[in-house]
Amino acid sequence: MAVGSSELGPLYPVAGVSMATVSAGIKKAGRRDLVLFGLVEGAQVAGLYTTNAFRAAPVTLAMQHAGLGETRYFLVNTGNANAGTGAAGLRDALACCQKLAEITGTRVEQVLPFSTGVIGQPLPVDKITAAIPLASQTLATDGWLDAAQGIMTTDTRPKAASRQIHYQGHTLTITGIAKGAGMIKPNMATMLGFVFTDALIPQAQLQTMLQRAADKSFNRITVDGDTSTNDCCMLVATGSSGVGLEDQALHDQFVEALESVFLSLAQGLVRDAEGATKLVSVRVQGAASRDEALKVAYAVAESPLVKTALFASDPNWGRILAAVGRAGVEQLDVSQVGIWLGEVCIVANGGVAADYSEEQGAAVMAREEIDILIHLGRGDHQDCVWTCDFSYDYVKINAEYRT
C-alpha cells in the first residue's frame, strides 16, 4: 500500500557511529526489536522531543541525559512505548540504561533510551536487559538497514537516507533512519528519527541545524493529526572526519544535504503511512503570516473528507474549499482565494474556475503524488505540509492494532 519506490539507495557508514540490531522478544519472539547505536567519545548530540504533555518515560530520561553531555549510546526498542506508565516507566527505562552502562563501563547518564510501540503497558525490562549484552558485543560500523527495520512498528518499509559531500578533498557523510506510520503529527520530530554525521559541529550549532531541518520536514507532515507521546529526533555529529563547517560554502552545502536527508525521511514516513496510497503536498501561499498558512494547510491536510476523496481519486474540490473556509482565518475574502490541483486551477474568485473541467481534476487525482496549492491573496507568506490519503486500510490497521 505504500506510495512510490521502496528503493533506498546507498547507505554510507558514518565514522564514529556503530550499531547493532538484536531480538529481545518484546512483543513477538524472534523479532529483531532492539537497536543499539554506539557513539565515539566526543560526539555532539542534538535532540528534539515530543511536545505531548504525556511525554513517555524514555523521552523524559533521554532529555535529561542528553542535557548532561558525553552521550555514548542510543538504546532503542520497538513493541512497547513505555508511555502512560508513570513512575514505574521511568524506573524501567533507567534500569535498561543501567544494564548497558555496567556492561560497557560507561555512566548511566551516557545512555539515551528511546521506545516506540503500544502505549500504557509495562516495559519488559528483563527481556531487554537480557538482550543488551549481545547488542553491545555485535556493534559494527554498518547495518543501517537492519537498524531501520529494527525500529519499525506498523511501518511496512524501513526508512533510511544517506548523502555524501565531497569538498576540496574532504568527504562528509550524513546517514539517518526514521520510523513512524500512525499517530503522526510530529511537533518536534517524527516518532523516532536518528541522523548521524561525521562532521565536526559544536552542540549549539548542531541543535540549531536540527531545529531548522525538522521544521522543514518532520514538523511539516501529518498522517492523522495525532502527536505521539514518544516523538524524538536526534542529530549526532561525531566529528570523526576532523572537518568542521567554518567554510561558508561547505557549511551551505552540508545544510542542504542535511535537509535533504531529513525531507527524504519525513516524506518516507508519509509514503508508508498507515493505509496510504498517495503522497500529498498542501502548499498555502499568499497568507498574511506563516502561522496562517500552516493553519489552512493543516485544516486541508487533516480533513477526513479531503483525505477520503484523495483515496477515491475523486476531484471533489468542494471539500478542499470547505476545509479552507473553516480553517479559522479571520475576515477571509473568499473572492481572493485560488486553489490548484497540480497544474489545474479549480477555484478562482470564490467559486469553481471558469475553464475547469471534471476530466482535468480527475487526471490529477489519479496520480500517486498530488500537489494541492491554495493561494489566499492576503500577503506573501507561505508554508507547506505533506500528508497522505485516508483508506479502508487506515481503519483496518488501527482497529486491529492490539489484536
Add this chain to the structure above:
Amino acid sequence: MAVGSSELGPLYPVAGVSMATVSAGIKKAGRRDLVLFGLVEGAQVAGLYTTNAFRAAPVTLAMQHAGLGETRYFLVNTGNANAGTGAAGLRDALACCQKLAEITGTRVEQVLPFSTGVIGQPLPVDKITAAIPLASQTLATDGWLDAAQGIMTTDTRPKAASRQIHYQGHTLTITGIAKGAGMIKPNMATMLGFVFTDALIPQAQLQTMLQRAADKSFNRITVDGDTSTNDCCMLVATGSSGVGLEDQALHDQFVEALESVFLSLAQGLVRDAEGATKLVSVRVQGAASRDEALKVAYAVAESPLVKTALFASDPNWGRILAAVGRAGVEQLDVSQVGIWLGEVCIVANGGVAADYSEEQGAAVMAREEIDILIHLGRGDHQDCVWTCDFSYDYVKINAEYRT
C-alpha cells in the same frame, strides 16, 4: 449501521406551520428532495448560520432575508448544496425564492432558501421552480416525517423530535427536524435544523434561546471535524397558541423542553453519522476555562486513533491519553489528570490506574453508547461534546459519495 433505536415518538403539529415534501428530481428522478415550510403571518424567526468563510449562496440569502423580518416560507432542497458557486449561485437561489413569491403573492424577501448536497455544482433551477407550484398547493399541517426524509443526504434515518408542555390549561408544542451525517462540526448549527413552536416569543428572545440551545447541542457534536458550508439552524415561534412566556415557571419548562428537542436532534445526527456504530460523549471536567475543556474534548473526539479504537471496541486508552496530552493545554500537570471510560477509572496520576484491568475497559468499550470523562485537575470548568466512532463505512461512504 446507525446507533440505537430509530423510533421517533409522536410528532405533534405546530399551529401556524404547514409543510409539503415533493420531488424535483434534483439528483435522482422521483426522489422527494424539495421541502417547503409555510409560516403564519407574524411568526418570529431566529437563525444561526455556518461560520465557514465559503458560506453557500442560500445561506447568505437566508441571512439577508431573515434580517428583514416577515418571513413566510422556508424552501429547502437536498441533492445540491449550491456552495462554491459564486455569483451564479446567489442568482440561482434568488430565482427559486422569486418563483415561490410570485405563486404565493409574497415578496421574495419573505422566502428563506436552504440547500444541502454536493458542493460546487450549479443548482438545477428549472427543476426546482417546476416543482414549487405542487409544493405550495399541498401545504398541510402535518407531514413531519416526510419533511425529515426530504432533507436527508447520506443520512440513513430521518431525525425529528417533538415535545408538548401542559401548563395551567395551556398546551405549547415544539417540533423540529434536522439532517446531517458527514461534514459535521457545526459551528452555529447542524447542516440543517428547523425547529418550530406555537409559543409567542419576541424575535430577540427567540434568538437568545436558539443560541443557548444550539450551544448545548448542535454546537457540541463532531463527526469528522469538518464544518460545512451550508449549516443553518432555524427556530420559529408562530405565536399561534397565543401563549407567551412571561410566567417564569412556564418559561423555564419551555426552555427545558426546547433544549431537549435540540439535544435529541443533535444526538440523532451523531447516532446516524456516516458509518457510526457508537455514540460517544467526551466530557472534560476540572478545566481552567470552558475553552480549555472544549479544546481537550475536541482533541479526543476528533482523534482518528481514538475513533478507530472505539470502532474496534478496543480499550486502547493510551490513545485517549495521547490526545489529551497533545491538546495544547499550557503547563498541563499530567500527574493531576484522571480518565474514566464509563464508570471505570483507567488513568490516575499520569499513568494507568492501579486497579484497572483490561477486562473492565473491554466491558465498557463493548457498549453502543460510551461515556469518556477526563478530569484535568486545574479548575472547575467543564464542557461536553458528542461524537461517534470511525469505521470502514465512513471511508466507503465518503470515497464513493459522488460516484
